[in-house]
Amino acid sequence: MAQGIGDNGAVRGNRWSMAIWGGAALLLALPAVAMRFTTEVDWGPEDFITMGLLLAAACGGYEVATRISGNTAYRAAVAVAIVTAFVTVWVNLAVGMIGNEDNPANLLFGGVLLVALLGAVLAWFRPRGMAVAMATAALAQGTIAVYALFAGHGALALFIGLFVLPWLLSAQLFRVAARSLSQPRNRP
Incomplete structure (x- = not known):
């Protein structure tokens, strides 16, 4: 263990x-x-x-x-963010989210991951800052969905936009962790 x-x-x-x-x-x-x-x-x-x-x-x-952190909400938030990042990379390497895997527009998703990672480092992995970082990653993901829509990839824009949801879920879980960690503990 x-x-x-x-x-x-x-x-x-x-x-x-x-x-x-x-x-x-x-x-x-x-x-x-x-x-x-x-x-x-x-x-x-x-x-x-x-x-x-x-x-x-x-x-x-x-x-x-x-x-x-041993906080359950924090761990769940990290798990959601990691799975979202993993699936993003996996799909992009396998078939690409916009067009095929060789489409340079798929490099934009690396920016989403960079936003999440850089935000996490700047927040020193503290839950309140992590919530902001994951919400910012959601915004970056949503911006790519809008780009895909205007680039004529309507159905793909919806698929790309769905990835906003787990980033937002992660942000919310980090908010829950921040609230629970800021509350005083009852000690016997």
């Missing part, structure tokens, strides 16, 4: 650690299994390396978050 020091100095563990890393390993193994049964899945070594790095970054990021 992964452990860290809690807000009150107690050792804190992540009981989901094995499930998270095991799920990532299973997800990475799925294409290898699928390739044995169908020719429609055709991954090369570079695909497995890329996905392995993405999964390691996502799982490692969540492990770090569990050490930063």
Whole structure:
């Protein structure tokens, strides 16, 4: 079990650690299994390396978050943000969100991730600042949806716009974490 020091100095563990890393390993193994049964899945070594790095970054990021705070809302907010970022990168690498994966407009989504990451670092990963960072990432995502709409990609604009929702959910969960952490604790 992964452990860290809690807000009150107690050792804190992540009981989901094995499930998270095991799920990532299973997800990475799925294409290898699928390739044995169908020719429609055709991954090369570079695909497995890329996905392995993405999964390691996502799982490692969540492990770090569990050490930063034992607050359930904070951890849920981080999980939502990480999954949203992961799916954004995965879709863009696989097929692209705007046009195909080679469309330079897809680089805009890297900007959304940069906004979220830079905002998190500037907030020193504190929940109140993280809420602002995730709301700003939602705004950036929404701006790309509007761009896609005016660029003639109406159906894609709706799909891209749906990614605003998890960024906003993450922001709201960080707000909840900030409120709960700012309330005085009852000590016996």
